[in-house]
Amino acid sequence: MQRTADRPVTTLDERAPAWSPRTARARFRAGLAGPTAGVAAGHTQANLIAVPADWAYDMLLFCQRNPRPCPVLDVTDAGSPTTVLAEGADLRTDLPRYRVWQDGELVAEPTDARPHWRGDLVAFLLGCSFTFEWALSRAGVPIRHVEQGRNVPMYVTGRPCRPAGRLSGPMVVSMRPVPPERLGAAIRESSLLPAVHGGPVHCGDPAGLGIADLDRPDFGDPVTLQEGDIPVFWACGVTPQAAVTASRPPFAITHAPGQMFLTDARDEQYRLVGVD
Amino acid sequence: MQRTADRPVTTLDERAPAWSPRTARARFRAGLAGPTAGVAAGHTQANLIAVPADWAYDMLLFCQRNPRPCPVLDVTDAGSPTTVLAEGADLRTDLPRYRVWQDGELVAEPTDARPHWRGDLVAFLLGCSFTFEWALSRAGVPIRHVEQGRNVPMYVTGRPCRPAGRLSGPMVVSMRPVPPERLGAAIRESSLLPAVHGGPVHCGDPAGLGIADLDRPDFGDPVTLQEGDIPVFWACGVTPQAAVTASRPPFAITHAPGQMFLTDARDEQYRLVGVD
The missing domain is CATH 3.30.2040.10 (PSTPO5379-like domain)
Structure with a gap:
């Protein structure tokens, strides 16, 4: 598995915590890359893993069987780069950085996934500890x-x-x-x-x-x-990437670790109510 | 949709709360039927919905998108009537009563599903408010x-x-x-x-x-x-049965409402820890 520990952290922008999710996505779409901890504070960030439709059932079942590392927030329809979690977002462009996997090997880390995206991909957005x-x-x-x-x-x-x-x-x-x-x-x-x-x-x-x-x-x-x-x-929501490395599906696109998708959802929405 | 409000409740057995889940499953396998509220007290009961493998992804996604009515506790491998939630159990025989659905219509309510079971069925066990x-x-x-x-x-x-x-x-x-x-x-x-x-x-x-x-x-x-x-x-975990009625998949087998599958899991296992 590819290590990133030796890569320097990009300080995105001191104003990033105050960005709206829409602004953050627009900046990432324009090419900005780096870890998203603290970006658009209070808004829910998500892990991405997109697999070909004929692997989607296995991935969804993997998530169901491993809900602690893989809590599913949304699953797209095959071929659609949109999600109910972020109005107007395009999952192919709006993350800071992607990882492209072929047969379990990391083959590219682009900031724009469009050249790699396929019409049969189903994208999973998973909860993130941020x-x-x-x-x-x-x-x-x-x-x-x-x-x-x-x-x-x-x-x-x-x-x-x-x-x-x-x-x-x-x-x-x-x-x-x-x-x-x-x-x-x-x-x-x-x-x-x-x-x-x-x-x-x-x-x-x-x-x-x-x-x-x-x-x-x-x-x-x-x-x-x-x-x-x-x-x-x-x-951690990087767990599906470890499964990709171990199980070698023919193709996958994920986020780069720590560089997440910014949704419009608010963190409070996911907190259990009625408990305290 | 079939109403059951006019059906009298069977008092199962005054000792049913003290049964082990294994004993309860054996009694149901032997033909006992009736609502399971209070049976094998403290053990987790589950809703059943089994659909053909080519409908399993839609069902799993339906559950993911509707987690309040459809919290998934386990999904079987296609054709397997066994579950990690209950050692030695057979999902085809161990529930009190089943409902068999063809094209969205209720066609039978047997106490033994074996004559109806198919090799391509994937069974979903969903959490139950009991x-x-x-x-x-x-x-x-x-x-x-x-x-x-x-x-x-x-x-x-x-x-x-x-x-x-x-x-x-x-x-x-x-x-x-x-x-x-x-x-x-x-x-x-x-x-x-x-x-x-x-x-x-x-x-x-x-x-x-x-x-x-x-x-x-x-x-x-x-x-x-x-x-x-x-x-x-x-x-309520009967929601998938309403989806069967509305969406008319070619075939499905479910539990009869209120007549649940008894797992070996204990209710406490599903309670969030660390909160109080």
Whole structure:
């Protein structure tokens, strides 16, 4: 799998948090690229994976069987680059950067997917952990990677997903260091957002997930833990890309890790109501 | 759509709440039939809908697009009558009663589906509101239909589901009368179980859902409201049967309303952890 840990983070624009999702999509369509953490703050970001129609059932079943890493927010009709989650958006152009996969190999990382798009692609938009960062932040949980101006670190784990048809692969997780006194809040707040990965899948020793070295993420950037911080791991929407690598479908287009699709939905929409 | 409101409820067995799921499945396999509310208490019950493999993607997408009425707990591989949710179970025999549908018409209601089962069927097991009744009950919410020895009343609403491929239809809801002082608890406890319909979709005036008369449910039995009770409506796993009626797939097998599949899973497994 392609590592991005050595790639410098692009600082998109200091005004990016105040952009509307429509503005963000227009900038990305015009060629701007980089990690989207904090962009159009309060609006829901999504992972993208588009596969040929004859792989769509396997992918949808893979998501159903692995709802923590793959919470489905929308599925397009075959050939359509539009989604109910973002009026006027074009999924072929409106993400900062794409990854194009052939037979499980990464073959291109364009900022415009139109030259690669096919009429038989079905696109899946999956929840992204950036969505719960607002809730964590509001509950007093520091977001270390944002503080440090980095992309969130992501790791391929030793924990297998439940296979579906021709698709299988390991679960990918994102990691955020959390001070012990904020651990309860971090677990509670993310648990209230089951549509965007929900609560953590693991806390503490990375070896519990088969992760050898926190300083060497498979995607994103390493982040520095503060004294006493506990590493907390959430299932990650890059998991389908690991399934693509492992299962080698003939073709797929995904987002580049950390460079997400900006929807018009608001993060609050996905929070369970009636609980508190 | 076939009404069952005029069918008397079978009292299964006064010991049914203490049965294990395995015992319950064995009794149903042997021919026992009737509503399963309260059977094998604490174990998760599921709605069944089995469709030909070439309709499975539409059905899975219909469920994804309508997660409140159609929360998917498991999907079988084509032709397999087994599920990870119940060791040793056979979905063709282990439900109390089935409904067999041809071109959207109900053609049989057998207690054994084997004569009708086909090798290309994919079975969907969907969460059932019986699962949150334990949580409601524990929180002091009276379960009127159980008190009154009746099947829960279910209604076809005027609210359309989001279509998926060839499938469309109205949302079906179940109704439970709740005393006003318990309304908060009822909303909170069911919201914590998003895998089994989650919180209510409507409270109060049935006209808000296009329901003309609470005393004439489309499925199940009418239930008597006590003084001050508010009718509370939850999305219901009979919704796919309404989609079958509306969309007329060539073939389907479902459970009979209120006569569910007993899984080995425990209701607590589906409750969000880390929230309280």
